[in-house]
Amino acid sequence: MSKDQEKSKTLLVEILKRPANGSCVDCGAADPDWASCTLGVFLCQSCSDIHRNISQISKVKSILLAPWSDVEVEFMLSNGNDAAKAKYEQKVPAFYYRPTPTDCLLLREQWIRARYERKEFVCVERQEPYSSGYREGFLWKRGRDKGQFLSRKFILSERDGALKYFNKHDAREPKALMKIHTLNASFQPEKIGQPHGLQITYLKNNSTRNIFVYHEDGKEMVDWFNAIRAARFHYLQVAFPGAYDTDLVPKLTRNYIKEGYMEKTGPKHTEGFKRRWFTLDDRRLMYFKDPLDAYARGEVFIGSKENSYTVLPGLTPSTQGYHWQYGITIVTPDRKFLFTCETEEEQRDWMAAFQGVVNRPMLPQEYAVEAHFKHKP
Numbered sequence: 001m002s003k004d005q006e007k008s009k010t011l012l013v014e015i016l017k018r019p020a021n022g023s024c025v026d027c028g029a030a031d032p033d034w035a036s037c038t039l040g041v042f043l044c045q046s047c048s049d050i051h052r053n054i055s056q057i058s059k060v061k062s063i064l065l066a067p068w069s070d071v072e073v074e075f076m077l078s079n080g081n082d083a084a085k086a087k088y089e090q091k092v093p094a095f096y097y098r099p100t101p102t103d104c105l106l107l108r109e110q111w112i113r114a115r116y117e118r119k120e121f122v123c124v125e126r127q128e129p130y131s132s133g134y135r136e137g138f139l140w141k142r143g144r145d146k147g148q149f150l151s152r153k154f155i156l157s158e159r160d161g162a163l164k165y166f167n168k169h170d171a172r173e174p175k176a177l178m179k180i181h182t183l184n185a186s187f188q189p190e191k192i193g194q195p196h197g198l199q200i201t202y203l204k205n206n207s208t209r210n211i212f213v214y215h216e217d218g219k220e221m222v223d224w225f226n227a228i229r230a231a232r233f234h235y236l237q238v239a240f241p242g243a244y245d246t247d248l249v250p251k252l253t254r255n256y257i258k259e260g261y262m263e264k265t266g267p268k269h270t271e272g273f274k275r276r277w278f279t280l281d282d283r284r285l286m287y288f289k290d291p292l293d294a295y296a297r298g299e300v301f302i303g304s305k306e307n308s309y310t311v312l313p314g315l316t317p318s319t320q321g322y323h324w325q326y327g328i329t330i331v332t333p334d335r336k337f338l339f340t341c342e343t344e345e346e347q348r349d350w351m352a353a354f355q356g357v358v359n360r361p362m363l364p365q366e367y368a369v370e371a372h373f374k375h376k377p
């Protein structure tokens, strides 16, 4: 390395020490070791890979391994993550989903394209696809039979307070009406087997229903996701007048606390254990025969320890009929639920997930949800 090169590197490392440059400008991952020398930002490796897809705007370089010219270093010095955020995040709507390092590639890529390529957050007029309160279009929806995806018309309407889909293109009556106040959406590309796969859930008669959709165009799918978040945001603003945006935003959509296979037995504990797919969604533990079933075989409400809910490792010694060795017992005021996990690691992860829910005191509205579960046949 030449003397000049060494000087540039030293200066670059100094710039990197500014607090704003200590995390990836796009996803917030710690200690970025890449940079865009045309945008003047510091990036994690995985976001730098996405920047390569917008090479007409962003030229990425390794901070330590690539050669840097004086002009480039000077540019990084006068820009940096703070300046880029001030420029490209001027008008991010409160409801718009900001990805984290653990989010799927699609969410991070569309966030990056929205910022730098489409410049959606510099100009409000460019946000129409998700901010208008109405969205209509076709999505591929997974059918019940054989699991093939069929083209279906979807309409999201804040005025009607619902997301609807129609089986026939000219149908007047929707096949399903999903009320905005019970709606949730989360990207599940692996489970659905589609890189843009979105799971939408809603409540019908207080039971959870799932639908699985995707669109070939990643932007379309992320626009739908943000349109759902916008609709929920506006609904919550009316339902909780005066609430702070920072309190409402975490309620717009939620990822599941944990998903995976466990074995379960029935209420008598003498039925053989069966392998089922479990989803822990907030305080609802649901189990499915197939991960892509439209509705759960059963749902269990998990309250708090103050209300006599307990999670214990292991099973009662007399228990029989299980194949997996790592047991978990959930005690509720009504009954005990017995589960087994395939590995010790899974048992530990599920225990931590359940413990987290049980340790959290119940909110007033959660007592109403608990009461619904008690009145179920």
Ligand SMILES: [Zn+2]
Residues within 6 Å of the ligand: 024, 025, 026, 027, 028, 029, 043, 044, 045, 046, 047, 048
């Ligand atoms: Zn990143």
